[in-house]
Amino acid sequence: MREPHSTYRRVLTGLVPLALSAAALTCGAGPAAAETSRAAAPAAPAAWAADTADGFASVNSLGQNGTYGGRGGTTVTVRTQAELEKYATAAEPYVIVVAGAIPVSPVGKEIKVASDKTIVGSGTAGQIVGGGFFLGTGVHNVIIRNLTIRDTYQGVWNDKDHDYDAIQMDGAHHVWIDHNDLRNMADGLIDVRKDSTDVTVSWNELSSNNKAFGIGWTENVTTDITLHHNWIRETEQRNPSADNCAHAHLYNNYLEDAPGTSIASSYGTYARGGTAMVLENSYFQGFANPVIKDATASLVQRGNVFSGTSGRNESGGTAFDPKAYYAYSPDAAAKVPSLVKAGAGPRSSLGTASTASTASAAATTLTVAKDGSGQYTTVQAAVNAVPANNASRVVIAVKPGTYRELVKVPSNKPHVTIQGTGASRKDTVIVYNNAAGTQKPDGSGTYGTGGSATVAVEADDFQARNLSITNDFDEGAHQSLSGHQAVALRTAADRVFLDGVIVTGDQDTLLLDTAAKDRLGRVYVSDSYVLGNVDFIFGRATAVIDRSVITLRKRWDGSSAGYVTAPSTAADRKGILIANSTVSGDVSNGSFYLGRPWHAGGDASLDPQTTVRNTSLSAAVRSTPWTDMSGFSWKADRFAEYKNTGAGAGSASADRPFLTDAQAAGQEVADWLAGWTPTAS
Template sequence: MTHLHSKRLSRPGHGKVVAAVIGLAAALSLGAAGEAMAAPAQAPASAPVDRWSDRAHGFASLAGGTTGGAGGKVVTVTDQASLAKYAAAEEPYVIRVSGSIAVEPFGSEIVVASNKTVIGVGDTGEIVHGELHLNPGTHNVIIRNLTIRDSAVEGNWDCKDTDFDGIQMDTAHHVWVDHNRFSNICDGQLDVRKDSEYVTVSYNRFENNNKTFGLGWTNEVKTQITIDHNLFAHTKQRNPSVDNAAYAHLYNNHLTAQVDPGDPVWTYGNWSRGRTKMVIENSYYRDVQHPYQADATAELVERGSILRNTTGRHDEWGAAFDPRDFYDYRLDPAAAVPALVKRFSGPQKRIGDSVTLHVPADYPTVQAAVDAVPDGNTVPVTIAVAPGTYRAKVLIPATKPNIVLRGTGQDRSDTVIVYDTPAEYGGSTGSATVRIAANDVTARNLTFSNDFDEAAVELKGEQALAMKTTGDRIVFEDTAFLGNQDTLMTDSPKLTTVSRVYIRDSYIEGDVDFIYGRATTVIERSVIRALSRGSATNNGYITAASTWKENPYGFLITRSRILSDAPAGSFHLGRPWHPGGEPDAIAQVLIRDTKLPAAIKATPWTDMSGFSWRDARFTEYGNYGPGAAVTADRPQLGDAEAPSYTVARYLNGSDGWAPYDRH
């Protein structure tokens, strides 16, 4: 195995730490009156904790890290057979547990093989009277957001004659157990056994149990484990018991309300046993007997914890180790721990409502991540794309709805998906760098580009799409669309099908018909740049709508800015597109409350392919800037009509879809 990596960070002064504790305690309406408190622990100079991160921290993040099923397919299971099948498979999987799965026979094991993520959907995924079991050699496993409960046999509190654990691992490595709830398990709720290494246990709720959480059962001293932000309530022993671990780092845990505190020996909190080196920081103990204790052969360092109504052993001896020699972390003030753990521990809807696939860390391409999303997906899957330029085409097919495509850079220009196919090589659809055929897709903080150079090659067709959509309920936020002719096509599967697209806080550029199609499309708070083609009289057309005649809502450009470096009076606002001469495609375009440049023609609407612009539904309302005017050739929406042509009216539809800001 790879050795632990080492790094040391500087720490701020004692005064700043005390101020931070007081400030956060006040913010959470917490106090320390009447409580015993050890000397405050030093806080690191590190970024705020992301309590929702899908990336392991602590010891599980070292020596290659713990990524679970990343890189594999995402599947959703609702029954024991499917869970057992995917959990034991050789391939990596992200396994989403939907609803409650009762394991039969009672107390049976579900074997979890290497390279798996098992995660509850929403906050209701459950394993009932069954165990998730990691055999020797199993590695790279994430178990998150589940309730694991009720394998205790009525009247058999000690469970010496059974071994029904919640999660058990033997000689495993790189395991992250996070945001789960364990309750009423016959033996150990969580057993980390026999030299398991690189384990992190975080934000779990351990409740209603006798033998709660144990580590060891070995004469070796190998285990490295981080245990943080967990709740131990109505439990008796092993909270945890740590036997012969090389390094056990416990911080920001909350122990309270023990079962059977009258037992003088076997009711206790944290126990450093054998030759364990344990560090406890900024935890909160309330109504706990023997809150922390250590064998004479073990070492235990405690700092910064709050003790309230505690009795029995409070052992501290030896130097143990410095966790910052291995990884960075941020301590929450001990006074804030009860409120933080109450709020954030256990299954969380926010975690279970979405799965995140990382490109290129886990999937080499955006398309590979899209392909991992299950057909018929019902819960959002986020594809997080790291900064970089990805020269490839991407298709989100109609079978894969509920995808969020998100760039992770500071700016949308940091993450670019680009290709250079013109329409002559595959038609306008085939030229699109990205195609979204699925419903309920959102893209954020990205740039989509088709960088085909229309001036460099003589072709019959110069269309080159950066983006084409045909799905319904598509959202683009803080995105850029770069191209020349036909940059952005928002369409629908057929003329009489209405699809809706909402574009906000974005940038679109092009020259000829560069915003076109038949989808109901709202562009709000965005910048549209009309590029000059070098003509003094006609540099292009911003829109080319082909709205179905029965659809009152085509394109709405509102509260935006149109920019252009083209000569004055050389750009059209749009023209009516009748694909294939379709007479029922009657363009509807409204540009309102938008700044227009001098490049806009005095007569900004024009005919197309023999169809008159006057037969289309072209209007303006409340525009301003050097290119704005009210003339006979510029139809205006009346004040009485304006309330019927808003963002809400365009997008709500029969399902009340409202992706826009309501205020």
């Protein structure tokens, strides 16, 4: 047996992000609609999002500190089996909200669940019909909550042929099963097997089944498990059966065998093998053989009520003190039937958006106006006024006008929003005209590509909306200059949200970078316009261009030729994803490539990636839309399309790879964002 854990209940400070949906991510109409202001307030987090497991699922062990599921990961809403399986099996943390009844095919299939997941029903609507869940060896930190899981019953009461459980775990740890309705399955409702441990099962209704709950099936005395406030009714056996459990703590459960039904109990709670069980303040009503134990098991009873029971009711041994492992306060056994009948099973308050006013600290607003009517006359002055290492959001509200200046948001000033306050994103413009080859005023050399940016963002959690960022360097007037790359916006940070902006340039317009080669940099661009001609969306960031217009521009001499993307992605990262967008412009047909691989500095270890999916491509896109760069073949890297439309979409070929449906399932917006839900603030 393991030594007792110190008393501990983990409470995380992060909240589950809001659902990743069009409603959560869009402020105002898309780019094809009329220009609108982009101001929006963040929604309050749902109260259930901060809930954490108690009991043995709360302890620190096996490298896991408590059970909090997918909290901190992306929240997604699912309505089909395919969607549920996609997110349940993903490597990244997810909060998966089941929004309705999902039929499972084939009947009896147990959907595999990976670590760091919360699967929660939306109110009382979330149901898994004809299937269940399976948690395999090593799976940990999983919450299954507020669901109805039902109906794999195959017509044979003691079914030996179909191992169809509602929830089965083989070798999992740190699992919280809470507020579910589990019934009418072909085998057990819950099976905790093969050294699964650190499990809490609370406030569930288990009913209408032969076998309710089996624990153990191993020679090892390993499992630590807590069961409390469950309503177990009309189940014949295993209520529960606990085999070789190191520590089984059962309290405040209501076990009911109602008279006059077709289901009669054969026994209630059973301590088998080497189990050490504490059974307290529970209520047994009408059960035959309510509590039994093997001679080798230890079972301590205290404070239980037995009403109308008959047969074996056993105890013996010393077991353990649950309070050596975690804190708890049991209710009086006499109150258990009413408490549990009122509180067990799915709740309408769980898995739904909050209406409470629990918003985070209000943002500070700094105003900028060229005419002096604001606090500052330049955007950079407002940025300079943001305190270093600020902990909360600072909104720089920029009144309409053209601000010819360079703006830099340094890395020690996170949580900054620059927002135009005009009716249109065209009303507020930040513009400058440096190029890579432009000499610095101090004579120290040229700016280089990255240094040419009109706006440079190096701070995490940056947002920009309802404005234009432009580099208007005139290539034609500076043909003698070496280095025509001219960046409008450079990001070198994580969780950058560009919403409803226009980013305009020619060569190298939008540089999506990271703070360092080994640092993650996620960028989400939505409902925006990006204009350029040569490699004008480029860099090593993990970046999504979603629901936007990518406008192809002619070169300085009026010719049509160019490249939309030039990713320089690390081998273990995702690159550039263009989704649900439009690629078009007033250029010649067949003149633009969708991308080429940028192995920055000749680094052969890079694995550049661009995926273009569910996007309208104009005839300007070449029929072979990918090409080589600086001696590196695009075919050695990651370039693909999926379900694009329009005159430039073309057909799959060796020179135009398409994703399969299975591949596309892993290359969606949520996969790119990997645990971050962009929310306007």
